[in-house]
Amino acid sequence: MSTPDWTRHAARALTEDRATHDITTALLGAGREQPAVGRIRAECDFVVAGLPLVDAVFRELEPSVAVERLVDEGSSVEAGEVLAVVRGSAATLLAGERVALNYLQRLCGVATVTRRAVNAIAGTTSVITDTRKTTPGLRELEKYAVRIGGGENHRASLADAVLWKDNHWELLRSLGGDLGTALRHAPDGVAVCVEVESGEQLDIALAAGVKWILADNQSPDVIREWVTRCGPDVTLEASGGITPETAVDYANAGARRISMGVLTYAPDPAPVSFEIGRPESTGEHRG
16 A cells, blocks of 8 residues: 555544634633644553654644654654654644644554564464454554554455455355356456355355455364365465464464454554643753
């Protein structure tokens, strides 16, 4: 997938928050235009993802704002570490604070759980991938965070690849159709993956010439057996309820790909704080 459009996401979220109509900050009067410094600090250990959005959020509000990143995307940080320093007017920092932190907490959470899963299968030939179980409107951001965490992206949309699932099987059965015939109508050059939930479906898919099998809700023992049945020319992907703690069992069973919805639909947000003060009161040292 391409790099996310940071400015578009920042502008949309700031509009939702009505960031240019902050009636609380307006009570500061002329003081709201004084120079201020904000320090984004980690409150626990996690993997960093989303700093380009922090930059985009504050620059959308004040083009001259200065955002200094003190860590790199994908780096592991510890509690208390400062991720970035933002310098601009007090009004700008207050207006963008929540939007910037919301994005950062979410994307760091995705990257962190992904890194855990990737580390768990280190030394195997398997890869960790995400799914389409993403937050509406945030898919490209969450899939970006998966990449930052070391994982790979599954299809980005319904138009990216054929993924034949359980409901397609049921509709095909009710219509009296044949899998091989249906798949022959797939667009040229598009990847075709078939989800199977039984040995019977696996046999049908293999007979139809499918080279990418998604084994859904199967135990590692079944995955091991199916890998043997598929042979080396077929990619077998394991999916369904897999967590960073259980991923290694599927990797050791021979699954080449391990797709995990938990990466994007249920990560714990990374706790971060934004400390705002006047330049002379915040200090300019790092850490």
